[in-house]
Amino acid sequence: MPTAQAELPTKKRSIQRGLSAVGLVEEVFEALDGKKPESPEARAILLDRVRAALKAARKAAEAELIATHKGTRCAEALCAAEDTIIQAVHLWATRYVFPRENPSEAEALAIAAVGGYGRGTLAPGSDIDLLFILPYKQTPWGESVTEFVLYILWDLGQKVGHAVRSVDDSIRMAKSDMTIRTATLESRFLVGDQRLFDQMRTRFEADIVASTGPEFIAAKMAERDARHDAQGNTRYVVEPNIKDGKGGLRDLNTLYWIGKYFYRVQTSDELIEKGVFSRQEFRAFQRAEDFLWAVRCNLHFLVGRADDRLTFEVQQEMAERLGYANRAGMLGVERFMKRYFLVAKDVGDLTRIFCTSLEFAHAKKVDTFGRVFASFRKARRAIKEESDFILEHGRITTSAPDVFEKDPVNLIKIFLVAGREGVMFHPDALKQITRSIRLIDKNLRADPQANAYFLEILTTPTYVERVLRWMNEAGVLGKFVPEFGKIVALMQFNMYHHYTVDEHLIRSVGVMAQIANGGLKDELPLTHELLPHLADVRLLYIALFLHDIAKGRPEDHSEAGEQVARKFCPRLGLSAAETETVAWLVRYHLLMSEIAQSRDIQDPETARNFAAVVQSPQRLALLMILTACDIRAVGPGVWTGWKGSLLRALYYATEPLLSGGHSQVSQRDRIAEAQEELGAALKGWPRDRIDAYIDRHYPNYWLRAEPELQLAHARMIEKIEGSGDVFAGSTAIKAFEGITEVSFYTPDHPRLLSLIAGACTMADASIIGAQIFNTRDGHALDTFRLRRSFKTDEDEKLRAARITETVKALLEGRKYLPADLGHDSRYNRRLKPFSVPTEIFISNALSDKFTVIEISGLDRTGLLFHLTRAISDLNLTIGSAHIGTYGEKAVDVFYVTDLMGGKIESKSRQKRIRDALEAVFEPDEKQKASA
Secondary structure (H helix, E strand, C coil), X not given: CCHHHHCCCCCCCCCECXXXXXXXXXXXXXXXXXXXXXXXXXXXXXHHHHHHHHHHHHHHHHHHHHHHCCHHHHHHHHHHHHHHHHHHHHHHHHHHHCCCCCCCCCCCCEEEECHHXXXXXXXCCCCEEEEEEECCCCCHHHHHHHHHHHHHHHHCCCCEEEEEEEHHHHHHHHHHCHHHHHHHHCCEEEEECHHHHHHHHHHHHHHCHHHCHHHHHHHHHHHHHHHHHHCCCCCCECCCECCCCCCCHHHHHHHHHHHHHHCCCCCCCHHHHCCCCCHHHHHHHHHHHHHHHHHHHHHHXXXXXXXXXXXXXXXXXXXXXCCCCCECCECHHHHHHHHHHHHHHHHHHHHHHHHHHHHHHCCCCCCCCCCCCCCCCCCEEEECCEEEEEEECCEEEECCCCHHHHCCCHHHHHHHHHHHXXXXXXXXXXXXXXXXXXXXXXXXXXXXXXHHHHHHHXXXXXXXXXXXXXXXXXXXXXXXXXXXXXXXXXXXXXCCCCECHHHHHHHHHHHHHHHHCCCCCCCCHHHHHHHHXXXXXXXXXXXXXXXXXXXXXXXXXXXXXXXHHHHHHHHCCCCHHHHHHHHHHHHCCCHHHHHHHHCCCCXXXXXHHHHHHHCCHHHHHHHHHHHHHHHHCCCCCCCCHHHHHHHHHHHHHHHHHHHCCCCCCCHHHHHHHHHHHHHHHCCCCCHHHHHHHHHCECHHHHHHCCHHHHHHHHHHHHHHCCCCCCCEEEEEEECCCCEEEEEEEEECCCCHHHHHHHHHHHCCCCEEEEEEEEECCCEEEEEEEEECCCCCHHHHHHHHHHHHHHHHXXXXXXXXXXXXXXXXXXXXXXXXXXXXXXXXXXXXXXXXXXXXXXXEEECCCCHHHHHHHHHHHCCEEEEEEEEEEECCEEEEEEEEEECCCCCCCCHXXXXXHHHHHHHHHHHHHHHHHHC
């Protein structure tokens, strides 16, 4: 056997202490006990030994990871173990199973690791990517060895990606395919004839790498951008992908690829010698890589498979494995996730420094994205009326190295000028800002000019979101506004908020800017109507920037935020009246949303109570716009047309009470007006028929049902008149609101609401509201509003039809609902990591005619079915239901009376109601405690 076949590369870490590939092969040989090495029995022994060795190596790597939290070391140990296995299997195949006495030149083979495996790191669930390199063509011997190695790896249960190519094929395919080119760039010799590997690498460097740098960089940056877009294009999502997400391992890989390709380095630390990174920046690179590898390896060990998404289900256990305990008012999981987001931010900083350094190092020829710089672009030019800043190759930088030392106010001003000029930052400027962060102290925070500059940034819609994000990324924002610094990278462990707190605040300001720039007219029509009538739009930007700034504190964040606003607004030069308005908006920023989504807006008492808090039309308009911006910035899909319609309805119900335009119309007049409007809409109905239909309804129906809904009810009932049917259903698709209305008309039934809720659960329909009415002739007339799930109206109608048919079958006894409906749903399993206290609030002050029961607790599939069944068992009549879900938290509000139509005044009966509704949550809480 040629020497090249026998030589095995030395690894820093072997599969077990003192065990090498040669040692493993010898161990297997000794266990043969006279069996032939090429026999099936020998193969079984080999497989058994390498499986045991691999299992032991992984167990040792996991134990060391938990003990030390060193992620890179774990990934390297797992890679070394895999190397040893492949080398041992190859050695067995070539020495004992397919030996060659006089090999021809064609009977040569090299095995190389490629892809992530080629970088010398592996996660527990990673694929094993191999390249089998041939001299010029495949031979029976080479094919046999290749198959032997692959089949052993497959029998070990490993996911193996492989390619078999000659040197010529490898070069040809790398030229035409960027994925293959990247894999070849990362190739690492494992075992076999190293001359083949070296030949391929030499030709790859000379024929491809030397002349295609800009092309490769452009492809990798485009690939990165596409990957970021697919992951939501932000690093601050609360369930991040640690590999492919923004700020994840793949971003560090991209830096490695480009550095290795363009700067011709073999290791990442050589980038210091090339001047790309400072030693401090490279240490940040290493720390980020080590942490991300620790997270990824722990995640794979924890879930037992390749999974790179940090979902809520695993975040708590991941925090425990990495040693994050509850501390300083923060949950351990929140501390862990804050660390993750800070590391992701570091990765973003490194990427920006790297890419801009690369661009400026080669500005005369090509920029990072392959675009040729225009010949007319001057290398340096002045900025009008600015002596401290200049533009260099179109990017802002300082005119002298002491600009910030000379006047620290420039640390704020440079961001204002960058936004005003619409330019990006020069890498030298970014480095100067980073080195000068210490200059942002109490004196600068108190400086009137610095605060005036910041106020201008904060209230200029053309660039505010972009510049705030730059300031945050650079660390300037958190230093200049220390309260903001406390919520940077702060994650709230719940399913409602999609982003970290700092990202949410910047996005909410960005939504306001989008509105001011003329956007979102279709989605937020009322905000565009109100905006021109505001006395000072600046107050909205400030309130949005501050509204969640006190998150993460033990006290209520709205009240604490109000105090922050009272201190911060005078810094910006706001008057006492302006400060009071901003502080009020921060204090009550959740109020309008809570009332609109959980109260009966048609109940006059709702608007009166809300108006008593708001007190002025100007505040109402400001709060309306702030609420819309806040909800829209929570995350994709959180803002819906239905929520918008609820907010508008509350605004229109409250505004007359504050503006003096309320005409003191009596309830009798409102009822008569509604009846007259319906009569006019029922074209073709004779007057006596209209009068008879109107007489069916109680007065509260005309006060609480919308005119459009009244008309839909009349037409639904008309269809079964005289037919003998006692059940009717109808569907209305509300495209703008994003809901589907399903109405039912049937003889009243004590469990009707729970039957409808159960039918919706069976159809996977999410209920967001319900209006319940009874008629004088003993019928129930109920309308349920469902969150839209399908893209087409036809699919929505089909689902509504299934629900209607199910309700009819349940009423007729042809179907039955299981007592544990929804108990074992996938959604319930996803909610296991969360704990939400159950709270039952009963009030007779929120409505003139109803007792209001507000129930909040951990959501689950079928919850509304079980709640309405319990309410029915309590002999209560539901007048309306308002269903809200905020991530894992359900907030359901019911307007109820007793069977005689009166409020629930008795304290003992209120206690029975509270106990019965709390019991609905108990089975889930017991199950959660035992999980």
